[in-house]
Amino acid sequence: MSSSLRVVSKAGTLGKKLSFDARDGISAGNDPHFHERLPHAESRIAKASIRKPLLFLDDSESSFKVSTSGGMKKTTTLPCSSQGQRQQHHRRSPSLNNFPRFENAVTDSAALSTRALRQSASFSGRVFTSRGGRLADQSTPCSSRKTSRNDVNGAAWRISPRLELEEDPAFLQDHNVQVLLRARPISGIEIAQLGHARCIRQENAYAISWLGQPETRFSFDYVASEFVTQEELFRVAGPPMVENCMAGNNSCVFAYGQTGSGKTHTMLGDVGDFDRQPNENRGMTPRVFEYLFKKIHEEEVAQRHTNMKFKCRCSFLEIYNEQISDLLEPSSSNLPIREDSTKGIYVDGLVEVEAQNVRNILHLLLLGAANRKVAATDMNRESSRSHSVFTCVIESQWECDATINSRIGRLNLVDLAGSERQKSSGVDGERFREAASINKSLSTLGLVIMDLVDIANGKQRHVPYRDSKLTFLLQDSLGGNSKTTIIANISPSSCASSETLSTLKFAQRAKFIQNNAVVGEDASREAKGSKEHIQQLKDELARLRRQNNSAIPTVRLSELNDDLSTDLNSFEGSFLQFGRAVLSPIALLHKPEMLVVKLVSERQVTKRLRNEVGSYQRELSECRMKLRTSLDANQRIVSELDVLRIELESSQDECKKLQQDLGTMKLEKALEVNCLELKQAQHHELMFELKAQLLKSEEKAEQEASSRSQLEIQLQEATQESTNLQTELQWTRDSLEEVESLVERLQRKTPALESGVPEASYENFMVGQLQAEIIEMHARLEDEHKRRCELEVQMANYVKYQEIERKINRECVLSTDDSKATRKKTVRHHDAILQLQLELDTIDGESDAIKSFRWEEGTHDDEAEVKNSVTIMQLQLKVETLEAALLEERQCLAEVRATNEQLRQQLENPQTELHGEKARIESFKGGHRSLDVESKSTSEDGKARMHTSWSQFCLFTKI
Numbered sequence: 020m021s022s023s024l025r026v027v028s029k030a031g032t033l034g035k036k037l038s039f040d041a042r043d044g045i046s047a048g049n050d051p052h053f054h055e056r057l058p059h060a061e062s063r064i065a066k067a068s069i070r071k072p073l074l075f076l077d078d079s080e081s082s083f084k085v086s087t088s089g090g091m092k093k094t095t096t097l098p099c100s101s102q103g104q105r106q107q108h109h110r111r112s113p114s115l116n117n118f119p120r121f122e123n124a125v126t127d128s129a130a131l132s133t134r135a136l137r138q139s140a141s142f143s144g145r146v147f148t149s150r151g152g153r154l155a156d157q158s159t160p161c162s163s164r165k166t167s168r169n170d171v172n173g174a175a176w177r178i179s180p181r182l183e184l185e186e187d188p189a190f191l192q193d194h195n196v197q198v199l200l201r202a203r204p205i206s207g208i209e210i211a212q213l214g215h216a217r218c219i220r221q222e223n224a225y226a227i228s229w230l231g232q233p234e235t236r237f238s239f240d241y242v243a244s245e246f247v248t249q250e251e252l253f254r255v256a257g258p259p260m261v262e263n264c265m266a267g268n269n270s271c272v273f274a275y276g277q278t279g280s281g282k283t284h285t286m287l288g289d290v291g292d293f294d295r296q297p298n299e300n301r302g303m304t305p306r307v308f309e310y311l312f313k314k315i316h317e318e319e320v321a322q323r324h325t326n327m328k329f330k331c332r333c334s335f336l337e338i339y340n341e342q343i344s345d346l347l348e349p350s351s352s353n354l355p356i357r358e359d360s361t362k363g364i365y366v367d368g369l370v371e372v373e374a375q376n377v378r379n380i381l382h383l384l385l386l387g388a389a390n391r392k393v394a395a396t397d398m399n400r401e402s403s404r405s406h407s408v409f410t411c412v413i414e415s416q417w418e419c420d421a422t423i424n425s426r427i428g429r430l431n432l433v434d435l436a437g438s439e440r441q442k443s444s445g446v447d448g449e450r451f452r453e454a455a456s457i458n459k460s461l462s463t464l465g466l467v468i469m470d471l472v473d474i475a476n477g478k479q480r481h482v483p484y485r486d487s488k489l490t491f492l493l494q495d496s497l498g499g500n501s502k503t504t505i506i507a508n509i510s511p512s513s514c515a516s517s518e519t520l521s522t523l524k525f526a527q528r529a530k531f532i533q534n535n536a537v538v539g540e541d542a543s544r545e546a547k548g549s550k551e552h553i554q555q556l557k558d559e560l561a562r563l564r565r566q567n568n569s570a571i572p573t574v575r576l577s578e579l580n581d582d583l584s585t586d587l588n589s590f591e592g593s594f595l596q597f598g599r600a601v602l603s604p605i606a607l608l609h610k611p612e613m614l615v616v617k618l619v620s621e622r623q624v625t626k627r628l629r630n631e632v633g634s635y636q637r638e639l640s641e642c643r644m645k646l647r648t649s650l651d652a653n654q655r656i657v658s659e660l661d662v663l664r665i666e667l668e669s670s671q672d673e674c675k676k677l678q679q680d681l682g683t684m685k686l687e688k689a690l691e692v693n694c695l696e697l698k699q700a701q702h703h704e705l706m707f708e709l710k711a712q713l714l715k716s717e718e719k720a721e722q723e724a725s726s727r728s729q730l731e732i733q734l735q736e737a738t739q740e741s742t743n744l745q746t747e748l749q750w751t752r753d754s755l756e757e758v759e760s761l762v763e764r765l766q767r768k769t770p771a772l773e774s775g776v777p778e779a780s781y782e783n784f785m786v787g788q789l790q791a792e793i794i795e796m797h798a799r800l801e802d803e804h805k806r807r808c809e810l811e812v813q814m815a816n817y818v819k820y821q822e823i824e825r826k827i828n829r830e831c832v833l834s835t836d837d838s839k840a841t842r843k844k845t846v847r848h849h850d851a852i853l854q855l856q857l858e859l860d861t862i863d864g865e866s867d868a869i870k871s872f873r874w875e876e877g878t879h880d881d882e883a884e885v886k887n888s889v890t891i892m893q894l895q896l897k898v899e900t901l902e903a904a905l906l907e908e909r910q911c912l913a914e915v916r917a918t919n920e921q922l923r924q925q926l927e928n929p930q931t932e933l934h935g936e937k938a939r940i941e942s943f944k945g946g947h948r949s950l951d952v953e954s955k956s957t958s959e960d961g962k963a964r965m966h967t968s969w970s971q972f973c974l975f976t977k978i
């Protein structure tokens with residue numbers, strides 16, 4: 020007689036059905052060589068949960084024994100016949116249980132060992148595999164190496180030389196949330212930024228250290244390095260989820276991580292052309308469904324007698340900006356979430372498509388993925404901007420005892436949008452709003468997880484599921500009737516150090532959630548069936564007791580009956596699922612004595628062991644509780660401290676930046692102000708100097724003007740004098756005419772006397788002489804008069820030039836050096852004018868002399884005449900000299916004007932600069948004012964921070 024036993028490991032379900040009976044021992048249903056390889060499987064089966072109770076198997080040949088007892092945890096040490104070693108009882112930590120746990124073939128073991136070695140070596144950058152029992156350093160990249168079977172066998176034995184089969188019914192309750200960490204390879208962009216610098220170091224298959232300040236170690240159920248393939252990851256996380264759903268539970272796998280960390284790669288991957296050749300890089304979702312449909316087929320074949328049938332209904336939705344839309348029906352949008360006592364939480368109006376095979380599912384996946392919102396950010400060229408949830412409802416029906424039974428399990432595969440810092444992901448506008456919405460829903464997810472951890476620690480908490488659509492929809496998966504696997508994706512590059520730390524913390528917190536999975540089976544029907552079955556067993560026992568009343572003492576039998584009833588009651592749930600055939604009432608009926616004896620002996624052993632295990636379990640659970648409480652408390656404190664530290668660091672960074680910015684701004688502004696002030700001072704000085712010079716030159720010009728006016732007056736006087744002289748000359752002429760007429764008369768009256776009066780002829784001669792001289796003098800005086808007129812015109816021009824010069828001087832601001840030259844020229848000019856004045860004075864003096872000359876009536880003064888003519892000649896000469904001097908002065912003036920023009924041009928530049936600087940000061944002041952306004956409008960916190968940073972800055976700069 021044979022039956023089947025499903026051996027389930029914690030994370031890698033063996034899924035192996037072991038056919039057995041009391042004679043043949045244990046063998047694998049589908050694997051004829053399983054029995055002979057069983058001892059070697061020690062290295063592969065790390066830990067398994069046997070969900071079927073009351074199985075007592077013996078394999079004397081291989082000394083292999085699996086014993087379980089109903090509802091109780093039990094670890095049994097098994098000998099390793101091939102190695103001749105006794106294996107010890109060993110209870111691993113929960114995280115260790117997930118590693119290594121691969122099955123089915125020695126090659127699996129080899130692959131596993133190779134991976135284990137790779138992982139343990141990955142952080143040191145070298146790859147080790149075993150050669151002839153020794154670890155050999157390999158310089159070639161591990162991913163490209165093919166490890167031979169012989170190479171790895173030795174390593175496999177050394178790494179996991181124990182076989183443990185541990186019955187652990189509490190496992191599913193304790194570990195309904197499994198957290199896996201996956202690091203992707205460093206991307207090209209990251210290499211371009213910071214090379215191969217890493218922010219994490221993998222310690223082993225379940226622990227990783229973050230290499231920041233302070234270095235922090237995190238442990239998870241499994242840590243997948245970048246060398247772990249899609250297939251290997253699936254084998255760890257996929258099968259338990261699928262089998263859990265097929266058994267009527269809900270399962271949820273979700274990928275979490277910063278944008279570009281590999282969530283979509285993990286969940287969907289590269290499906291490729293599935294019809295031709297499944298792609299190696301296809302992700303969790305395609306593989307889950309391949310496995311699901313394979314298992315469905317196997318189950319339907321195995322349960323043909325119960326007419327078992329499975330149905331899969333699929334839907335695919337996305338949550339974008341807190342709105343749900345159907346990825347299989349893109350026209351629908353903003354679908355509402357509803358809650359129903361029978362249906363649970365569901366999305367109203369979501370299309371559900373029945374899938375018959377993997378191809379159908381892939382078609383739906385690709386259709387939905389094409390409708391998903393993606394956009395390019397700095398971190399990822401094809402960043403998913405929404406959370407996507409692919410749901411498959413697996414419904415199974417079978418007939419048993421003329422009753423139709425059914426189970427419903429729900430499998431959720433969630434690809435979350437990337438958690439990101441808006442700053443680092445380079446998003447703006449629409450992208451910024453998306454990022455804010457993504458971050459809000461992810462932070463709500465974080466809060467929900469925190470509260471669930473608190474609840475798991477016995478605290479009262481209100482879980483804010485409804486704060487975001489994501490958490491509302493995943494309510495059952497996170498806190499209720501579900502087994503959940505969280506795959507936290509990270510980048511190992513130092514570029515993403517802070518994002519990686521936040522993902523590690525999130526994942527660490529999530530590890531402390533506990534769910535309460537409930538099989539989605541028709542409970543009333545099961546309860547009814549169980550009761551009937553138990554009643555049958557009780558009746559059977561009563562009948563047996565009656566039959567054997569004579570052989571066994573009544574008291575003993577009643578004890579046995581009671582014990583058996585208790586046992587049966589305690590194992591009723593498990594019986595319904597797996598063990599009916601094993602302890603069927605028919606078997607009891609056919610061999611009652613043997614069964615009773617066996618039961619009695621086994622009961623004693625069981626009781627003893629149960630007591631032992633019970634006490635151990637109590638101790639263990641107490642210890643676990645204490646440990647968990649303290650770990651949780653520690654974790655919370657550490658998390659809070661980390662959050663606070665990060666906040667502190669970021670605010671310190673901000674403060675420093677602000678200080679630096681402020682300092683730089685202040686310095687720049689101070690420098691600018693100093694420059695401006697300096698320039699202003701220079702300009703003021705220059706202006707002042709120029710003004711002083713201008714005032715001086717004005718004064719001098721005034722003095723010159725007054726002296727010129729004096730000169731003019733003197734000239735006028737001289738002109739007056741010359742007029743007088745002319746009058747006198749006229750008078751002299753008149754006198755001469757009179758004399759001439761007198762002489763004529765004398766000549767006419769006394770021709771006879773001519774010979775006797777020699778004085779008269781002399782007089783005549785003299786008169787003639789005088790007349791000629793007078794005519795000449797007259798001509799000279801006229802010339803002099805002309806020259807005076809010209810001189811006056813020149814003087815008027817000179818005055819005009821002076822006016823112009825004064826004007827120019829008023830308008831222009833002269834530079835110091837140039838103004839000195841101008842001053843020199845002005846002095847020269849002044850000197851020249853003075854000289855002119857002197858010369859004019861001299862002319863005046865001479866005019867006076869001329870003025871004082873008078874012809875006395877009837878007298879002829881030769882000497883005076885000579886003197887006059889000399890004076891007139893001298894005057895003429897001086898006038899000529901004056902003309903030359905005036906010409907020179909004109910040239911000087913022209914030069915001065917040119918210099919002034921240059922100076923004005925030179926002055927215009929600094930004035931424009933000055934205006935520019937003033938404008939800059941004004942804008943700078945405006946900037947200050949706007950800064951003030953900004954700082955006033957910031958939050959109180961911001962104000963306080965700004966105030967602190969300012970005071971720190973003040974302290975720092977000692978202002």
Ligand SMILES: Nc1ncnc2c1ncn2[C@@H]1O[C@H](COP(=O)(O)OP(=O)(O)OP(=O)(O)O)[C@@H](O)[C@H]1O
Pocket residue numbers: 202203204206245276277278279280281282283284285399401402403404435436437438508
């Ligand atoms: N384990 C891996 N091995 C190789 N390449 C990977 C791995 N994980 C991710 N990648 C690559 O990194 C890039 C970004 O990955 P992916 O798009 O999956 O990130 P994401 O987390 O989904 O980002 P987002 O949240 O922005 O959508 C892709 O080109 C992907 O092929």
